Amino acid sequence: MMWWYGPGMNGWGVTFMTIGTILFLALIIFGVIAFARVLRTTGDRPAQERRPAPEELLAERFARGEITEQEYRQGLDTLRSVRRPVIKS
Structure with a gap:
């Protein structure tokens, strides 16, 4: 039970929250990069690759x-x- 002004989150809670936030941000960055690569490769190929x-x-x-x-x-x-x-x- 959490008290209004008592200790809400101990050291392990902060650690897991930090790791979760880092993993979530890494997933978002990976998704943006993957999406950009898909958009880039679906266009016409440059002349040197023809x-x-x-x-x-x-x-x-x-x-x-x-x-x-x-x-x-x-x-x-x-x-x-x-x-x-x-x-x-």
Whole structure:
């Protein structure tokens, strides 16, 4: 029983109240950070994270001289003849 002007909370009560408050605030901070990350990752991906298309990779290899013009045209014809569904990530 608590008295009006007597000792209401002993040392253990203050300790548990402090620990509970710290845990509650940590939970709120964690929730805000997690929510901000979810909002940030659901937007469009930046250009540097975009994967190049197969035709772009083939063109880059041709530009660097890794493949000949005949190999480039053959690869381009092969890529254009095979229609694959586009998967957007």
